[in-house]
Amino acid sequence: MPFTNIIDKPSLIISKDKVARNIDKIISKVENIKKFRPHFKTHQSFETGEIFRKKGVDKITVSSVDMAEYFSGYGWDDITIALLVNIREINKINNLAGKITLNLLVESVYVTRFLEKNLQSNVNIFIKIDTGYHRTGLLPNDDKIFEITKVIKSSNKMSFAGFLTHAGNTYKAKGRDEVLEIMDSAYNQLNGLKKRFIDEFPQTIISYGDTPSCSMATNCDIFDEIRPGNFVYYDIMQYHIGSCTLDDIAVAVACPVVALHPGKEEMVVYGGAVHLSKESLEGDNGFKTYGYIVNLTDDGWTLPIAGAYVSNISQEHGIIKMPEKELLKYKPGDLLGILPVHSCLTANLLDNQIII
Amino acid sequence: MPFTNIIDKPSLIISKDKVARNIDKIISKVENIKKFRPHFKTHQSFETGEIFRKKGVDKITVSSVDMAEYFSGYGWDDITIALLVNIREINKINNLAGKITLNLLVESVYVTRFLEKNLQSNVNIFIKIDTGYHRTGLLPNDDKIFEITKVIKSSNKMSFAGFLTHAGNTYKAKGRDEVLEIMDSAYNQLNGLKKRFIDEFPQTIISYGDTPSCSMATNCDIFDEIRPGNFVYYDIMQYHIGSCTLDDIAVAVACPVVALHPGKEEMVVYGGAVHLSKESLEGDNGFKTYGYIVNLTDDGWTLPIAGAYVSNISQEHGIIKMPEKELLKYKPGDLLGILPVHSCLTANLLDNQIII
Numbered sequence: 090m091p092f093t094n095i096i097d098k099p100s101l102i103i104s105k106d107k108v109a110r111n112i113d114k115i116i117s118k119v120e121n122i123k124k125f126r127p128h129f130k131t132h133q134s135f136e137t138g139e140i141f142r143k144k145g146v147d148k149i150t151v152s153s154v155d156m157a158e159y160f161s162g163y164g165w166d167d168i169t170i171a172l173l174v175n176i177r178e179i180n181k182i183n184n185l186a187g188k189i190t191l192n193l194l195v196e197s198v199y200v201t202r203f204l205e206k207n208l209q210s211n212v213n214i215f216i217k218i219d220t221g222y223h224r225t226g227l228l229p230n231d232d233k234i235f236e237i238t239k240v241i242k243s244s245n246k247m248s249f250a251g252f253l254t255h256a257g258n259t260y261k262a263k264g265r266d267e268v269l270e271i272m273d274s275a276y277n278q279l280n281g282l283k284k285r286f287i288d289e290f291p292q293t294i295i296s297y298g299d300t301p302s303c304s305m306a307t308n309c310d311i312f313d314e315i316r317p318g319n320f321v322y323y324d325i326m327q328y329h330i331g332s333c334t335l336d337d338i339a340v341a342v343a344c345p346v347v348a349l350h351p352g353k354e355e356m357v358v359y360g361g362a363v364h365l366s367k368e369s370l371e372g373d374n375g376f377k378t379y380g381y382i383v384n385l386t387d388d389g390w391t392l393p394i395a396g397a398y399v400s401n402i403s404q405e406h407g408i409i410k411m412p413e414k415e416l417l418k419y420k421p422g423d424l425l426g427i428l429p430v431h432s433c434l435t436a437n438l439l440d441n442q443i444i445i
Numbered sequence: 446m447p448f449t450n451i452i453d454k455p456s457l458i459i460s461k462d463k464v465a466r467n468i469d470k471i472i473s474k475v476e477n478i479k480k481f482r483p484h485f486k487t488h489q490s491f492e493t494g495e496i497f498r499k500k501g502v503d504k505i506t507v508s509s510v511d512m513a514e515y516f517s518g519y520g521w522d523d524i525t526i527a528l529l530v531n532i533r534e535i536n537k538i539n540n541l542a543g544k545i546t547l548n549l550l551v552e553s554v555y556v557t558r559f560l561e562k563n564l565q566s567n568v569n570i571f572i573k574i575d576t577g578y579h580r581t582g583l584l585p586n587d588d589k590i591f592e593i594t595k596v597i598k599s600s601n602k603m604s605f606a607g608f609l610t611h612a613g614n615t616y617k618a619k620g621r622d623e624v625l626e627i628m629d630s631a632y633n634q635l636n637g638l639k640k641r642f643i644d645e646f647p648q649t650i651i652s653y654g655d656t657p658s659c660s661m662a663t664n665c666d667i668f669d670e671i672r673p674g675n676f677v678y679y680d681i682m683q684y685h686i687g688s689c690t691l692d693d694i695a696v697a698v699a700c701p702v703v704a705l706h707p708g709k710e711e712m713v714v715y716g717g718a719v720h721l722s723k724e725s726l727e728g729d730n731g732f733k734t735y736g737y738i739v740n741l742t743d744d745g746w747t748l749p750i751a752g753a754y755v756s757n758i759s760q761e762h763g764i765i766k767m768p769e770k771e772l773l774k775y776k777p778g779d780l781l782g783i784l785p786v787h788s789c790l791t792a793n794l795l796d797n798q799i800i801i
Contacts, residue, residue, distance in 0.1 A: 097533040098511070130760055152761045153715075155454070172761050173703040175715045176778040177453040196704055200777050224757075224764065225704055225713050257759070347529040348552055348581055357581050359509075359531045363793045367723040401580075403613070404486055404789055405508045405528050408580065421556050422532040433760055437719050438794075 091387040092445050093343065093424050099364040100343045101439040102426070103132075103322070104389055107339035108140050111320050116144060118309045126150050126169060128298060128318025131433045135163040136444055137321065150298065150316045154178045154185070161189050168192065171255065171298070171316065173217060173225055174200050179207050186210035192250055196227050198236045205244045213250035214241050215296060218282065220275035222257040229278045238286065251294035251313070252282045259301040265331060272302040276311045304332035324432035325381055326370055341383055341390045341426035342435060343443075344407060346419050356409040356416055358425060361402045365427065366434035376400060380427035382409055389445065390426045399427060447743040448801050449699065449780050455720040456699045457795040458782065459488075459678070460745055463695035464496050467676050472500060474664045475671065482506050482525060484654060484674025487789045491519040492800055493677065506654065506672045510534045510541070517545050526550065527611065527654070527672065529573060529581055532559050542566035548606055552583050554592045561600040569606035570597050571652060574638065576631035578613040585634045594642065607650035607669070608638045615657040621687055628658040632667045660688035680788035681737055682726055697739055697746045697782035698791060699799075700763060702775050712765040712772055714781060717758045721783065722790035732756060736783040738765055745801065746782045755783060 092102065112127075119125055122145045129138060130152040138149070138160065148167035151157045157168045158181065169192035174182070185191050192213040195201050201214070216237055219226030227233055241247045256275050262268045279295035287293050297309070298316030304327070309315045322340045323333040344360030369377050382397035383390040397411040407427070419425065429435035436442070448458065468483075475481055478501045485494060486508040494505070494516065504523035507513045513524045514537065525548035530538070541547050548569040551557050557570070572593055575582030583589055597603045612631050618624045635651035642649050653665070654672030660683070665671045678696045679689040700716030725733050738753035739746040753767040763783070775781065785791035792798070 097537070098509075098531070153454075172715060173713065175454070175701045175703050177701045177780075181453070197777055200703075203778070223709075224759070224762065345531045345533045347531050347556075353579075357529065359528060362722070362724075362790055366718070367790065368718075403580070404793075406580065421553055422559070424533075434718055434723065437760075 092443055093385055093387075096343050096345075096424060096443070098345065098441070099360040099439065101436060101442040102341050102343050102385075102390070103137065103442060103444045104339045105140065105444050107337060108137060108321055109144075111323065111337060111339060112141060112144055115303060115317060115320055118303065118306065119315065120310050122146065124310070124312070124314050126296070126314050126316050127321065128152070128171065128316050129160060130156065131318040131321055132436055133159070134436070134442060135160070138163060138165070150318065154181045157185055157191070161185060166190060169215070169296075169316070170194065171253070173197075174204065176200055176203050182212075183207075183209045186212045194253060195237060196225060196233070198233055198240065201237045201240045204247060205240055208244075208246040211246055211248065214247045215250045215253040218252050218254045218279060220254040220256060220278045221271060222255060224255075224257060226254065229282055234282070238290070249290045249293065251292075251296060252279045253296040254279060254298070256297065256299045256302060259299050260330065262301065262330070265305045268302050268305050272297070272306060279312075300327060301330050301332045319433060322432040322436065324429050324435075326368070326430050329370060335392055335428070338428050340432050340436065341385070341428055342380070342439065343385060343424045343426055346421055346423045346425060348421065349416060349419060351413050351416055354411060354413050354416060356411055356419060358407045358409060359405060360407045360427065361405040363404055364435070364438055365399070365402060365407065365429055366431060366438055367402070368431035368434055370430055378430070379407065380429050382411065383426040383428060385424050385426045393428065448799055449741055449743075452699050452701075452780060452799070454701065454797070455716040455795065457792060457798040458697050458699050458741075458746070459493065459798060459800045460695045461496065461800050463693060464493060464677055465500075467679065467693060467695060468497060468500055471659060471673060471676055474659065474662065474666075476666050478502065480666070480668070480670050482652070482670050482672050483677065484508070484527065484672050485516060486512065487674040487677055488792055489515070490792070490798060491516070494519060494521070506674065510537045513541055513547070517541060522546060524548065525571070525672070527609070529553075530556050530560065532556055535563050538568075539563075539565045542568045550609060551593060552581060552589070554589055554596065557593045557596045560603060561596055564600075564602035567602055567604065570603045571606045571609040574608050574610045574635060576610040576612060576634045577627060578611060580611075580613060582610065585638055590638070594646070605646045605649065607648070607652060608635045609652040610635060610654070612653065612655045612658060615655050616686060618657065618686070621661045624658050624661050628653070628662060635668075656683060657686050657688045675789060678788040678792065680785050680791075682724070682786050685726060691748055691784070694784050696788050696792065697741070697784055698736070698795065699741060699780045699782055702777055702779045702781060704777065705772060705775060707769050707772055710767060710769050710772060712767055712775060714763045714765060715761060716763045716783065717761040719760055720791070720794055721755070721758060721763065721785055722787060722794055723758065724787035724790055726786055734786070735763065736785050738767065739782040739784060741780050741782045749784060
């Protein structure tokens with residue numbers, strides 16, 4: 090039975106083959122799979138996690154304590170929470186640290202002291218470094234780095250793990266050269282810190298994460314650890330950055346058609362902001378878009394239909410612009426597929442997911 | 446104990462008093478509460494639904510079959526699903542129609558014929574009219590209206606309920622006068638249709654919905670039914686349109702502070718796109734914003750802090766711009782409140798909700 094038969098509302102369709110291929114491609118960029126700690130915030134799915142496990146992955150990154158609890162429940166026992174420690178969650182952190190290898194991020198002396206006083210089990214601590222994204226983290230020359238390592242050293246619950254950055258600035262880069270420059274600069278900054286601290290903390294590693302550079306670099310071996318996440322599904326934002334081909338995008342949102350307006354070259358689908366998210370970008374056609382349109386097939390989907398895109402969304406509706414010739418192939422009750430702009434947000438919104 | 450003590454992660458705080466006041470204000474605009482069929486898509490919460498029930502409301506609007514099932518489970522037995530019928534959900538529709546008074550929307554002859562063949566219980570059918578928003582619906586002079594009423598008349602499962610519009614074009618209106626013109630024009634179009642069909646279908650009503658016009662009009666008695674939704678919570682988008690005051694906004698998202706960057710006049714909170722949504726608007730300051738900042742108090746929150754706003758969000762992080770003087774009052778682990786740009790999307794994302 091084709092998978093489309095069981096769909097009655099907006100659903101995330103996940104191509105297992107594309108996911109496996111995307112994972113293989115990233116694994117090939119490190120000499121040892123132990124350097125690979127994929128970020129599971131994109132998929133948040135134990136089933137997609139199992140595809141990683143079969144490839145030999147045994148440590149992961151997540152972006153919240155809740156997500157760490159979720160994956161710990163599925164047997165993942167070495168988890169980095171790549172959001173600065175939220176001290177209000179200390180009870181949940183202690184609970185997790187008692188069960189698994191837990192790696193936390195800090196950038197504040199105050200928070201590190203709080204952990205020293207309140208931790209009940211052992212954790213590893215990374216210092217978050219700002220290598221150019223300027224969202225969070227300390228600059229490499231910030232004296233607080235010394236203060237934090239001192240607090241860690243004096244603690245019998247914390248071990249210093251090393252320096253970690255998220256190079257989110259690659260998302261604004263213009264082309265591969267600039268992406269690789271950002272990666273190189275991050276390496277130089279992190280490695281400079283590693284050299285300064287390696288004698289005092291011989292286990293110091295440098296951990297780097299972001300999908301555009303890990304996708305575009307020929308290899309990522311300069312780092313001790315990489316943490317890309319989005320690559321597992323990719324999306325049209327990554328396609329526009331140059332991280333992937335359209336064929337690499339491993340998810341599509343199946344949406345039932347509810348109305349056809351051929352005079353306006355428009356179609357209305359059940360599928361809106363609570364399914365796709367409001368993330369948008371400027372498409373090749375110069376218009377704002379919330380997704381590209383594909384035809385669903387018995388075992389997947391086609392490449393995008395030329396000239397078709399999600400032009401607007403409200404809470405539950407999506408408005409699809411589509412050339413009349415293509416549009417007239419549809420009737421209400423048919424399904425179409427939408428390649429999302431930002432798969433992390435779309436996967437987070439859609440509970441009903443079908444792996445094909 | 447102040448409600449803030451129990452919060453360890455992003456949470457939707459709902460002010461019961463403000464919700465009740467917002468409901469009272471809308472009810473005062475119709476001569477009879479029977480004309481009021483609030484849209485529950487904004488809150489999607491049985492608890493907020495109970496506040497409506499205590500005011501005497503006994504019929505509601507929702508935007509999906511799933512939402513109708515949810516509220517039917519809490520005793521709501523007269524529900525309009527204000528999304529065009531998705532025929533793939535016919536089994537769930539039949540199941541609901543066997544239990545409650547179910548009102549559906551169509552704009553297509555094809556779908557109406559499908560319903561005629563496949564319905565197993567009685568439903569009421571509205572024809573969706575496009576009175577200017579141009580998202581869905583038939584123009585008032587479209588011949589399909591006659592065809593659809595013919596199919597309905599010949600069916601022993603469908604009763605014709607009347608004409609329904611959503612005047613979403615008020616969201617782009619410049620000021621109260623234009624909003625009221627849109628409302629007036631919608632009334633004239635719907636009432637023209639009612640006059641043409643009232644002899645054949647004496648039960649015909651005209652149903653109108655949107656928050657800006659129902660908030661700004663002195664009264665809404667020209668319609669047989671109004672279906673505003675967002676007014677229950679409001680948000681800063683509605684404040685900018687002119688539908689409400691800042692003090693009317695009945696929800697705030699409590700977010701733990703995870704980092705302070707006084708040098709940049711920035712703060713980082715645990716609270717991002719998976720909590721607030723990516724809905725943004727241009728603030729009074731000319732910058733893009735994802736929310737305004739308030740201080741939480743023991744029993745609610747203050748008015749927004751001047752010059753403070755959410756300037757950027759990623760999946761789990763929010764970046765708050767805040768004058769240094771205000772910022773220095775905070776430390777990591779404190780909570781701040783965010784008034785959302787679009788409360789419907791924020792409430793949809795946040796499972797943990799606290800009514801105060």
